[in-house]
Amino acid sequence: MNYKFFPHTQDDVKQMLDKCGLKSLDELYKDIPEELQFKRDYDLPRAMSEIEVRNFFEELAMNNNPLKCFMGAGVYDHYTPAVVQDIVNRSEFLTSYTPYQAEISQGTLQYIFEYQSMMAELTGMEVSNASMYDGCTATAEAMMMAVSNAKKRNKVLISETVNPFVIRVVETYAKFHGIDVEMIEAENGVTSRADFEAKVGADDVAGVIVASPNFFGILEDYTGWADFCHEHKTLLIMNCPASALSVIKTPAEWGADIAVGDGQSLGIPMNFGGPYVGYLCTSKKLIRKMPGRIVGATTDADGKRAFVLTLQAREQHIRREKATSNICSNQSLMALFVTVYMSLMGKQGLREVNEISYSNAHYLADQLVKTGKFELEYPDKPFLNEFVVKTSLDVDDLLNYLEISYAAGVPIDDDKLLMCATETISKEDINDLIDAINEYIKEEKEDKNDE
């Protein structure tokens, strides 16, 4: 029992048991029927010393292979400035609880207020909550918000151009929550306006979910869509990767009612899928329909400006089954992560990140086309840092070949690849990738000649 996480000496245990009028630790469990108690040893490894734990993970790490990353599909390899992780690791932030005791949680409450302010700026919306789990669940929550707002409508539309990882989560939530989800068709990589108008025009739709940049990396033109939605009493929900919002037209500028998405692109490492941070922003009008925590400004007993969790009457711990959502824990520390990132980068830094990513991605696309084996799937569509190429090469075989050094893209069909470039990629990296692809083409040709 004498172990580094347990401060109890034998004497402590005895004195404490005495205070309770008990003779042994087992007596603490005497109210549990014998037959329900667990009597054997767990089938687990023996305790490891810190050295052994280190060695264990070192060995596991050797079975992972982080590669030069040309993959996106919702998760982007942006650079994390050193300051960010250092601040996030501060134990005053890391080991603190949800800031219900505001007097000793101003650190947490202040950064959430800053986070909300920054996300509102990025999306152009009036208000933001304190964070959601990820972009997928944030979108599902927005869907439920739209249905709750519409009262008598139970249908939500989602464009086929939205990231399929988002769509499948939205569909799961919808299935159980009793919401009908219908797809809006894609046409040449963008959401079909005709299909959108036909379906929204039926006047039974609570909300419409679209994306920009969409799954194929395309910046879609939603001119007039919000007006059309509002004429038919439908909410427009837009899903956008957060970093792109520093340069592209914002959900607010399009007239959207709810902006959602993943904040991972704001410098959060790819982390093998998590933790990330979902954001959800909306108008003041809809604030009481919002899921999750919200921090507001107020004053203390001495009149000092300070921050506190507010509008809690929406939440599960007060409203129980009538709450706007069941969310309790969110991704608070990751909200701090992106807040520190945005503080460092500012509007200029975020713009530069997107400029370099844009340049890299467009150079990459040009160089791929020059190999003669690739063409852009949607050549007339504008993109930011991600695009789809169609190839005459065997996609799986090519990716396998490149896997020594590159995660070269996400295969989205037998002959299509979704590729992306961020500021962490250099011109030389792209040239090296193209050289490797040309090498593959050459070897493939030789193989064919041999046959």
Added chain:
Amino acid sequence: MNNTFYGKLIFELSKEGRKGYSLPENKLAEYKLNDLPAALMRQEPPCLPEVDEMTVVRHYTNMSNNNFGVDTGFYPLGSCTMKYNPKINEQMCAKPEFTQLHPLQAEADIQGALAVYYNLQRSLAELSGLKEFTLNPYAGAHGELTGLMVMRSYHLDNGNPNRVKVIIPDSAHGTNPASAAVCGLEVVVVKSRPDGTVDVEDLKPLLDENVAGMMMTNPNTLGIFEHNIAEIAKLVHEAGGLMYYDGANLNPMLGKCRPGDLGFDIMHINLHKTFSTPHGGGGPGSGPVGVREGLEKFLPNPRVIREQLTDDIYYYHIEDGEDSLGSISGFLGNFGVMMRAYAYILTLGKDEIKNVGPLAVLNANYVKESLKDYYELPLDGVCKHEFVFDGLKDKSTGVTTLDVAKRLLDYGFHAPTIYFPLLFHEAMMIEPPENESKETLDEFIEVMKKIAIEAKENPELVKTAPHNTPVRRLDDTKAALKQIVTYRELLSVDEL
């Protein structure tokens, strides 16, 4: 923790022209972002702060100093299990070979990560006595929702779409009914008996052909082990329902009892409680969901499957199951949190993990016995990891539970969970995890006694607490009325 209030916002440190980053020169500047159609670009840049790097570092460091954390002091927070967050866990989960993996990389390149996921899943199954776990849910409430989706899928699969009633005790945490509602299920409340356990007689008439299942914590939120659990599980099963275990209170069970052995079919675990991962000011958490045999096919996609290649060599795959309830997360959940929990289980191992429960329970009983002359203990007897006081014993002073909680802050302790469970007006729920020493508990006990005396001798002092914290009691009503939730809004008002 620094009790001098810092209070500035990063926006207030901004000065045009400053920057806190460096990026490589764009060698491909001939490809211009401005070439994108203007109609698709934002008109005004976002109003983000412009600050140099050191200013950012000082700002957040000063801010952090106004925060209380586990590394600062003791949290007696009931049902939150604020245990120590080992430092080795942080270092392991920060390893670049894990953090730099894209979730869609080829299986061959992510075998180490998949091994962590799979083996943690197996460890949790062993510790809870269930067949298989998904680690995809992001938090406890997300786990509840996922578990209820499993429950619903099971009934649909059996051709019972009408089974929509979920029975939840009145002492349950608010996420239970909220999760049921999100899952499209109907909440039915079952009453507690005076001793805080589920009233079996009240339960019986609720068990009809529309019952989907029952959600319980055990020990319950009063820290009482539901000794009728076997009978309850039998009744619910006979009625065709499933038993759901809310793992919020799993900590005292470690080493002594497994939910699977008590008759539970589905459960979630809060890795940020029982398995030592940090709360991070409210997240990220992780809420793995376990199920008994027969239900594993309903678990959410994607799943991690192990293939045995030789005696001791395995290969891991990511798979989508056909009968799965669907997906509830983008990828495989909060992987970074899993790394920490796995490091914790390896550190304790089979030998030490079994001491977690008994020591936590010892701590709780010791504090309870030491304070019951000063605070109203509605339920006497041995508790598990936590217990509830119904305010001060002497109610004549007008000092409330909120006042006591706030006064504790002055003495360098976090407050207990207050006004929950809802069964008692002045509830004060106390949980001292196993890492807390007798000295720390004695200090806490002394302070609690002192506050009880202060309440009698100088009630105003307690009612106006805290006095020594960075800020004093906050005006919640003003926050709700003004609804100032962004810096832009703050600028638009003359005064708060």
